[in-house]
Amino acid sequence: MKEGKLECIDQFEDAFILTIFPEEVALAKASLASMSIDALLKLRDDIGTALNRKASGLRDQLSRLGQDIAAKGTGERSSLRGRKVPIKYRDKSGNAWSGRGAQPVWLREKLKAGAKIEDFAVNKSVTPRKKPIRKRRKARRKR
DSSP: OHHHHHHHHHHHHHHHHHHHSHHHHHHHHSOGGGSOHHHHHHHHHHHHHHHHHHHHHHHHHHHHTTOOHHHHHTOOOOTTTTOOOOOOEEOTTSOEEOSOSSOOHHHHHHHHTTOOGGGGBSSTTOOOOOOOOOOOOOOOOOO
């Protein structure tokens, strides 16, 4: 009697797995090593079409959510991207910095040691950055 119940449970588990993951179970049971080259190529094509179907479904869902991934992927780059800029700061050992991006370690260490950024300016008329002044907007009157 117990063996009958165990077989029933095993059959139930197999049926449950087959209903949830039918493609994965079918692939797992098929031995890839024993398949012919034509069968493997057909399997590869089937997998490619399934993945394309999934991707298009996901694109549709994203577009319904207001996200246009096609437009995001082909955005225009800044006209300044990749341009070389003149060096603004240089120390005696030859380290240089253009003034863009994060401060380099060599400059940060020397500034912490007490040096001033003007000491490293290539063009001595360079002044340190100041915070931009924000203009205040006038409050709109309610009518």
